[in-house]
Amino acid sequence: xxKTKARKSVARQSSREIEGTEYRGKQAKTGNSLGxxxxxxxxxxxxxxxxxxxxxxIAPGRMLVSVEATAVSRHPDDAVxxxxxxxxxxxxxxxPQAIAPLDPNLTRRIDTLVxxxxxxxxxxxxxxxxx
Numbered sequence: 237x238x239k240t241k242a243r244k245s246v247a248r249q250s251s252r253e254i255e256g257t258e259y260r261g262k263q264a265k266t267g268n269s270l271g272x273x274x275x276x277x278x279x280x281x282x283x284x285x286x287x288x289x290x291x292x293x294i295a296p297g298r299m300l301v302s303v304e305a306t307a308v309s310r311h312p313d314d315a316v317x318x319x320x321x322x323x324x325x326x327x328x329x330x331x332p333q334a335i336a337p338l339d340p341n342l343t344r345r346i347d348t349l350v351x352x353x354x355x356x357x358x359x360x361x362x363x364x365x366x367x
Contacts, residue, residue: 256326257281290315 261274279286288304292315302315328335 256323 259275259278261272261278264271264273284303285301289301290304292300292302294300294316300315300319302318
């Protein structure tokens with residue numbers, strides 16, 4: 237195998253690790269309704285999906301499926317944030333050596349930037365507030 241092919245292979249492998257395991261499925265008729273059928277491996281690897289789930293279309297051709305019974309899914313508006321936090325937790329477990337403390341110089345710089353900014357935890361940010 238040439239060095240170029242080896243690099244491409246490693247890049248594809250790293251990309252798959254970041255994205256997670258992919259499970260194949262297709263639309264299927266169930267009674268008078270339509271549903272999705274997925275590989276049995278999905279439910280073996282992730283038994284949390286055996287109960288109630290909720291689906292939210294987040295972009296054309298993209299759907300986020302979350303488990304209904306978890307504490308995170310109690311707030312359906314936070315489904316994307318919950319998915320990101322789950323991804324982050326998985327990455328932290330997979331590569332704990334990549335976790336680094338916050339740089340003290342950056343902390344001082346932030347303190348300087350917000351030194352004279354007044355805030356109130358009771359301030360109403362309105363319906364359009366985003367994090």
